[in-house]
Amino acid sequence: MELPDSTFTPRRTDDIVRVLAVTTSLGGRTILDGVDLAIRRGEVFVIMGPSGCGKTTLLRHLCGLLAPSFGSVTVEGHDIHAASPELLHLLRLRTGLSFQGGALLGSMTVLENVELPLRENTELPARVIRETARMKLDMVGLLHAADLLPSSLSGGMKKRAAIARAIALDPEIVYFDEPSAGLDPVTAAEVDNLIQKLNQVFGITMVVVTHDLQSAHAIADRVAVLHEGRVLRCGTRDQIWADPDPRIRAFIERRLPVEEVDGMDILRFLEI
Ligand SMILES: Nc1ncnc2c1ncn2[C@@H]1O[C@H](COP(=O)(O)OP(=O)(O)OP(=O)(O)O)[C@@H](O)[C@H]1O
Numbered sequence: 001m002e003l004p005d006s007t008f009t010p011r012r013t014d015d016i017v018r019v020l021a022v023t024t025s026l027g028g029r030t031i032l033d034g035v036d037l038a039i040r041r042g043e044v045f046v047i048m049g050p051s052g053c054g055k056t057t058l059l060r061h062l063c064g065l066l067a068p069s070f071g072s073v074t075v076e077g078h079d080i081h082a083a084s085p086e087l088l089h090l091l092r093l094r095t096g097l098s099f100q101g102g103a104l105l106g107s108m109t110v111l112e113n114v115e116l117p118l119r120e121n122t123e124l125p126a127r128v129i130r131e132t133a134r135m136k137l138d139m140v141g142l143l144h145a146a147d148l149l150p151s152s153l154s155g156g157m158k159k160r161a162a163i164a165r166a167i168a169l170d171p172e173i174v175y176f177d178e179p180s181a182g183l184d185p186v187t188a189a190e191v192d193n194l195i196q197k198l199n200q201v202f203g204i205t206m207v208v209v210t211h212d213l214q215s216a217h218a219i220a221d222r223v224a225v226l227h228e229g230r231v232l233r234c235g236t237r238d239q240i241w242a243d244p245d246p247r248i249r250a251f252i253e254r255r256l257p258v259e260e261v262d263g264m265d266i267l268r269f270l271e272i
C-alpha cells in the first residue's frame with residue numbers, strides 16, 4: 001500500500017521502543033519515577049500493575065500523546081518527544097491504538113469506521129480504501145458486520161472492529177489499554193486469540209496493558225510489572241510468574257501483600 005511514509009527511514013534495531021528514565025509529574029504528584037524499558041520488535045509485551053500505578057500514562061508516553069516531564073521514549077530509533085511535528089506524524093502512522101475510550105463513531109458503519117484512518121492519512125482511491133478496510137475486517141472475523149452500525153454490535157464485536165481500525169494503516173506496533181475490560185471470559189479469550197494471531201501471522205509488535213492475569217498469561221512473551229512509579233520487574237512471562245518477590249506474588253495470586261493486611265484495621269478489612 002502506498003502510504004505517505006515512503007520518506008521515513010526506520011532505524012531498525014531489535015528494540016522497537018526504548019524508554020529511558022521516564023518520569024512524570026501530573027497535578028503536582030510524581031506518577032512515574034524513572035521508568036526504563038525496552039520492547040523488542042515482534043513480541044507481545046504486557047504491562048501489569050495495580051490500579052493507578054501509571055500504566056495508561058506510560059502508554060500515552062509510548063505512543064507520543066503525552067510528553068514525560070523527564071526522560072526519553074525512542075521509537076524505531078527516533079526520540080518521539082523531540083521529533084518535529086512531521087516526523088511525529090509519520091511515527092504515529094506506523095502506530096495503532098486501541099484504547100478503552102477509543103470508541104467507534106456511532107454515526108458510521110463498521111466499514112466506514114475502519115476506512116477513516118485510510119481516508120484521513122492516504123491519497124488512495126476510494127475503491128482501494130474500501131477493499132483495504134474490508135480486508136482488515138476479514139482479518140478480525142467481522143466482514144459479515146461491515147454494514148452494521150456500532151450500536152448493533154456486541155462488546156466483543158466492537159472491540160474487534162476497533163482492532164481492525166487500529167491496524168488499518170498496517171502499523172508496526174499496536175498499543176492496547178485493557179483490551180478485555182468489560183468482556184465476559186469467553187469473549188476476552190477471543191480478543192486474546194486475535195491479538196496473538198495478528199502478532200504471529202503479521203509480525204505486529206503488541207503492547208498490552210491489562211489487569212487480567214489470565215489474559216496476560218495467555219498472550220505475553222514478556223511482562224513488565226509497574227509498582228510505585230517504577231518497573232519492579234521485567235522478564236519473560238514464566239520468569240514473572242515464578243518470581244519470588246512478595247509484591248509480585250501478591251499481584252499474581254490476587255491477594256493483599258502481607259504488610260498491607262498487617263497494617264490494616266481488621267474490622268474495616270472485613271467490612272464489619
Ligand atoms: N491528567 C492528569 N492529571 C492529574 N493526575 C493524573 C492525570 N492523569 C492521570 N493522573 C493520575 O496518575 C495516576 C496514574 O494514572 P493512570 O491512569 O496512568 O493509572 P493506571 O495504572 O492506568 O490505572 P488503572 O489500572 O486504574 O487504569 C493516577 O493516580 C491518576 O489519578
Ligand SMILES: [Mg+2]
Nearest residue numbers: 055056057177
Ligand atoms: Mg489505566
